[in-house]
Amino acid sequence: MHLSFSRSPLSRPSAPLFSGQSESFGRNRHSTSFRFPWGAGIAFLICFFASLWPVAAADTARQTIVKAILEEDSDKKIALIDSLAGQDDPVIKPMLNLWKQDAIYIYKAEGDVKIPVTLVDGKDGEDKQAAIRVEDNKPLADAEGKPIRVLASDLDTAEHDSNLRSAMKSVTDLLELSASDPAKRIQAIRTLGMSQEPEKLPALLKLQTTEKDTRTKNALLEAIALIHLKDEDPQVVISACKELAALGSIPSRDFIEQLQKDSVGKPEILKVASAAQATIATHLQAVNTMGTVFRGLSAGSILLVVAIGLAITFGLMGVINMAHGEIMVVGAYTTYVMQHVFGAGLEIAPFGLHMTIPGLHLTGIAYDSFFIVALPFAFLVAALTGLVLERGIIRFLSRRPLESLLATWGVSLVLQQIFRLVFGANNVQVDSPPYLAGNWTVDDVILGWNRVFVIGFAVLIIFGTHLVLTKTPLGLLIRAVMQNRNMAACMGIRTERVNMYTFGFGSGLAGLAGAFLSQIGNVGPSLGQSYIVDSFMTVVVGGVGNIFGTVVSALSIGVLDQSLQQILLNPVLGKILVLGGIILFLQWRPAGMFVTKSRSLEG
Numbered sequence: 001m002h003l004s005f006s007r008s009p010l011s012r013p014s015a016p017l018f019s020g021q022s023e024s025f026g027r028n029r030h031s032t033s034f035r036f037p038w039g040a041g042i043a044f045l046i047c048f049f050a051s052l053w054p055v056a057a058a059d060t061a062r063q064t065i066v067k068a069i070l071e072e073d074s075d076k077k078i079a080l081i082d083s084l085a086g087q088d089d090p091v092i093k094p095m096l097n098l099w100k101q102d103a104i105y106i107y108k109a110e111g112d113v114k115i116p117v118t119l120v121d122g123k124d125g126e127d128k129q130a131a132i133r134v135e136d137n138k139p140l141a142d143a144e145g146k147p148i149r150v151l152a153s154d155l156d157t158a159e160h161d162s163n164l165r166s167a168m169k170s171v172t173d174l175l176e177l178s179a180s181d182p183a184k185r186i187q188a189i190r191t192l193g194m195s196q197e198p199e200k201l202p203a204l205l206k207l208q209t210t211e212k213d214t215r216t217k218n219a220l221l222e223a224i225a226l227i228h229l230k231d232e233d234p235q236v237v238i239s240a241c242k243e244l245a246a247l248g249s250i251p252s253r254d255f256i257e258q259l260q261k262d263s264v265g266k267p268e269i270l271k272v273a274s275a276a277q278a279t280i281a282t283h284l285q286a287v288n289t290m291g292t293v294f295r296g297l298s299a300g301s302i303l304l305v306v307a308i309g310l311a312i313t314f315g316l317m318g319v320i321n322m323a324h325g326e327i328m329v330v331g332a333y334t335t336y337v338m339q340h341v342f343g344a345g346l347e348i349a350p351f352g353l354h355m356t357i358p359g360l361h362l363t364g365i366a367y368d369s370f371f372i373v374a375l376p377f378a379f380l381v382a383a384l385t386g387l388v389l390e391r392g393i394i395r396f397l398s399r400r401p402l403e404s405l406l407a408t409w410g411v412s413l414v415l416q417q418i419f420r421l422v423f424g425a426n427n428v429q430v431d432s433p434p435y436l437a438g439n440w441t442v443d444d445v446i447l448g449w450n451r452v453f454v455i456g457f458a459v460l461i462i463f464g465t466h467l468v469l470t471k472t473p474l475g476l477l478i479r480a481v482m483q484n485r486n487m488a489a490c491m492g493i494r495t496e497r498v499n500m501y502t503f504g505f506g507s508g509l510a511g512l513a514g515a516f517l518s519q520i521g522n523v524g525p526s527l528g529q530s531y532i533v534d535s536f537m538t539v540v541v542g543g544v545g546n547i548f549g550t551v552v553s554a555l556s557i558g559v560l561d562q563s564l565q566q567i568l569l570n571p572v573l574g575k576i577l578v579l580g581g582i583i584l585f586l587q588w589r590p591a592g593m594f595v596t597k598s599r600s601l602e603g
Contacts, residue, residue, distance in 0.1 A: 060089070061084060061087055061089040061091055061092045061095070062091060062095070062134060062135050062136065062137070063135055064080055064083060064084060065080075065081075065084075065092075065095050065096070065099070065116075065134060066116050066134055066135045067080050068080035068081050069099070069104065069106070069116045069134070069158045070114055070116070074161070074163065074164070077164060078163060078164055078167045081096075081164065081167045081168055081171055082167055082170070082171065084171050085170070085171050085174045085175075085203070092171065092172070092175060093172050093175055095134065096168045096171065096172060097172075098118060099158055099160060099168070100160060100165055100168060102157045102158075103118060103119075104116055104117070104118055104134060104157065104158040105117050105118070105119065105131075105152065105155035105156065105157055105158065106155060106156045106157070106158060107131060107140060107148075107150060107155060115133060115135075115140065116133070116134040116135070116158060117131040117132060117133055117134060117140050117150075117155075118131070118132050118134060119131055119132075119150070119152055120132060124149065126151075127151060127152075128149035128150060128151055129149060129150065129151075129152065130147060130149055131148060131149070131150050170197075170200070173188050173191050173192055173200075174188075174192075174200070174203055175188075176188030177189065177192075177203060177204075177207050182213045182215065182216050185207075185211075185213075185216050185219075186215060186216055186219045189204065189207075189216065189219045189220055189223045190219055190222070190223060190251070192204060192223055192227075193219075193222060193223025193224070193225075193226040193227060194223075194226065194251070196226055196227050196229065196230050196255070197227070198227060198230065198231075200227065201224065201227050204220055204223055204224050204227070205224065207220060208220045208224070215441070218247060221243060221247060222243075222244065222247055222249050222251070222252065224240075224243075225239075225240040225241075225243040225244045225247070225249070225252070226240070226244070226249075226252055226255055228240035228243075229241070229252075229255055229256070229259055234266065234268065234269055237259070237269055238268065238269060238272045241256065241259070241269075241272045241273050241275075241276040242272060242276065244256065244276055244280070245275065245276035245279040245280060248279070248280055248283035248284075248443075248444065249280060250280060250283070250284055250287070250444060252280065253277065253280055253281075253284075256273050256276055256277055256280075257277070259273050260273045260274065260277075283444070287443070287444045287445055288566065290443075290445045291445050291446065292559075292562050292563055292566045293559060293562075294445065294447060294451070295451075295562045296555075296558045296559030296560070296561065296562035296563060297455055297555060297558065297559065298448075298451035298452075298454055298455055298558070299558035299561065299562055300554045300555035300556070300557060300558025300559060301451075301454050301455045301458035301554070301555070301558070302454055302458075302513070302516060302517065302520065302558075303531070303534055303535065303538055303554045303557065303558055304458050304462070304538070304550065304551060304554035304555065305454070305457070305458050305461060305509065305512060305513040305516055306324075306325075306328060306510065306513040306517075306531045306534075306535045307534075307535040307536075307538040307539050307550055307553075307554055308461060308462070308465060308506075308509050308547070308550055309324065309505070309506030309507060309508070309509035309510045309513075310324050310506065310510070310535050310536070310539055311506075311538075311539045311542070311546070311547060311550040312465075312478075312502055312505065312506045312509075312547075313502060313503050313506040313507075314539055319394055319397060319400075319401070319404040319408075320401050320404050320405040320408065320536075321394070321404070321408045322405055322408040322409040322411075322412050322532060323389065323408040323409075323411040323412040323415060324408075324507075324510055324528070324532060324535065325412065325510075325527070325528020325529055325530075325531055325532035325535070326411070326412045326415035326416060326419075326528045327382050327385055327386055327389075327415075327507045327510045327511065327514075327528075328382070328510040328511065328513050328514040328517070328527070328528050328531065329415070329419060329514055329523070329525070329527050329528045330378075330381055330382045330385050330415075330510075330511055330514065331378035331379070331381065331382045331510065331511025331512060331513065331514030331515045332378075332430070332514035332515060332517055332518045332523040332527060333419065333423060333428075333514075333523060334374060334377050334378040334381045334382070334511065334514075334515070335371065335374040335377075335378055335430050335514070335515045335518045335523075336423070336428050336430050336518065336523055337357065338370050338371075338373060338374035338377055339370050339371075339374070339430055339431060340357065340359060341357060341358075341359055341360060341370070342359070342360055342362045342366070342367050342369075342370035342373075343359050343360075343361065343362070343367060343370075344359045344361060345357055345358050345359030346359070348422050348423065349421075349422075350421055350422045368433040368434055368435070369433075370433070371433050371436070371515075371519070374515055375512060375515055378511040378512055378514060378515040379508040379509075379511050379512050380508065380511075381511060382507050382508050382510055382511020382512075382514065383504040383505065383507050383508035383511065384504075385507060385511075386503050386504045386506065386507020386508070386510075387500060387503070387504045387507070389408075389411060389503075389507070390499065390500050390503040390504065391500065393407055393408070393411065394408075394499075394503060395496060395499065395500070412528070412529075412532075416525045416526060416528075417525075419524075419525035420525050423525075425525065426524070427522035427523060427524035428522065428523050428524070429522050429523070430518035430519065430523060432450060432519055435449065436449050436450045436453055436519055437449065437450070440452075450519045450520060451520075453516075453519070454516050454519075454520075457512075457516065461509065461512065462547070462551055465509070465547060466547065468505070469547070474498075474501055474505075477493055477498045478498060478501075478502055480493060481493065481495050481498050481499075513531075514527075517531075534557070537557070537579075537582050538550060538553045538554045538557060539553075540586065541553040541556075541557070541582055541585060541586070541593060542554070542593055543593055549593050552593060553593060557578060557582075560578055560581070561574055561575060561578050564577055564578060
């Protein structure tokens with residue numbers, strides 16, 4: 001259609017009415033022509049009226065689960081569950097778990113209408129419970145809107161089979177890929193990789209484009225390579241083997257071994273798979289070696305913290321304190337009590353008298369700080385126990401090893417019985433706060449935070465003990481008495497008071513050791529018996545009264561013990577060999593590795 005307009009010479013040219021309008025300046029400059037854009041106009045009208053048409057909203061996760069519950073065809077049921085994969089709805093996982101646990105029921109309303117529901121705890125006198133609709137999380141109600149209470153025995157549970165449960169697990173595994181916690185994402189990624197299901201590959205590849213965490217990226221590479229081991233293309237399989245070898249993937253050893261069995265007659269794949277196995281085996285050996293060294297250092301640090309106080313008291317007073325382990329247990333139980341003081345309190349029954357220790361009912365960070373507060377309390381309570389023991393018994397047995405051994409052995413038995421009367425004969429558990437409960441993984445070597453903490457604190461204890469002995473008046477007195485007790489007494493030093501302070505200090509260090517051990521295992525009345533013999537061996541091998549010798553001895557025994565256990569794969573045989581080695585060493589050097597200098601004629 002063509003339209004023409006004419007205007008007088010005096011009229012002003014107007015702006016184009018449409019983008020398609022054109023002006024023709026031919027012979028008649030004052031003549032304007034344009035074509036109406038009928039296509040664009042019709043398209044605009046169609047879009048306008050289409051926007052007014054109601055659009056059906058996509059089903060929510062709850063509605064999809066309801067459809068799957070009510071669907072009778074197994075394949076369609078699984079397809080509905082599979083459609084939940086990738087949806088970011090927090091209700092999916094708990095609903096699927098309830099279904100698997102037979103906690104979703106079918107309520108039949110009027111007209112044989114089936115309504116999936118969950119039951120709320122709290123039965124009435126007729127054993128009826130309130131019901132919640134799965135579809136909208138609203139109470140089940142009758143036509144008048146009144147809540148309905150039902151009997152669980154009158155309802156049918158939502159059916160599921162192994163194939164459906166497998167589909168549910170796949171969906172929940174994929175949901176964890178979007179978790180905010182990297183540890184959960186890594187666990188989900190490894191689970192998908194171990195399944196070696198090609199249909200899970202797109203989700204992993206999609207996550208690979210957005211993931212920022214380095215450990216998670218490595219887990220993605222490993223999982224993708226594991227799935228590629230099942231690929232039909234030999235080049236893809238070869239690339240996957242090389243990728244796993246470069247990653248040093250320890251979990252992939254069994255999969256590569258299976259690949260070798262399945263690739264008989266395929267020399268190219270066998271060659272790459274064998275090379276990958278050799279590379280991973282070398283990496284595994286290095287990981288085991290580093291792990292053994294770390295465990296040895298942590299075990300040696302625990303032994304050092306236990307033995308350091310014994311080294312001081314044994315070297316200064318010549319007293320074989322067999323109750324040193326029980327003093328350590330005092331520190332462990334002090335930590336246990338502090339945990340309950342920060343929490344809900346503690347009920348104890350010493351000698352049949354029921355007592356309640358009130359709690360502060362703290363939560364969160366305030367509650368988690370109980371262990372930091374327990375450390376000085378463990379030191380003080382154990383030190384006071386040591387002072388009582390020294391004033392009551394030890395001071396009468398100075399320089400009498402046999403009598404002190406027998407007397408302190410009896411004290412240890414008495415203390416064990418007191419622990420049983422107060423806290424019970426069973427072991428108790430001290431919670432690990434979050435800052436000690438996790439671990440670091442460095443090149444597949446797992447470093448537990450609690451053991452790292454013990455190693456670090458053992459270093460601080462040694463440094464602090466060194467400062468006490470070399471930079472304080474008490475340390476000067478202790479060193480003087482250790483070198484020559486009689487001469488120190490002649491110089492006016494009150495040796496008995498020095499003994500008391502030294503024994504209290506050594507007992508306090510034992511209390512700290514007990515607090516550390518509460519984070520490694522359970523606390524019980526006989527905990528000290530597990531360490532007293534090892535502590536004496538550590539002190540004797542290092543050199544009686546020599547702090548540096550005790551450090552070297554404890555770390556050496558710890559690393560040697562863990563190494564033999566790793567090599568022999570038998571903890572008992574490893575300990576026997578360590579004990580035999582210590583006996584032979586003492587036959588060669590009865591005074592230990594480092595002999596304490598003394599000005600005494602007896603020394």
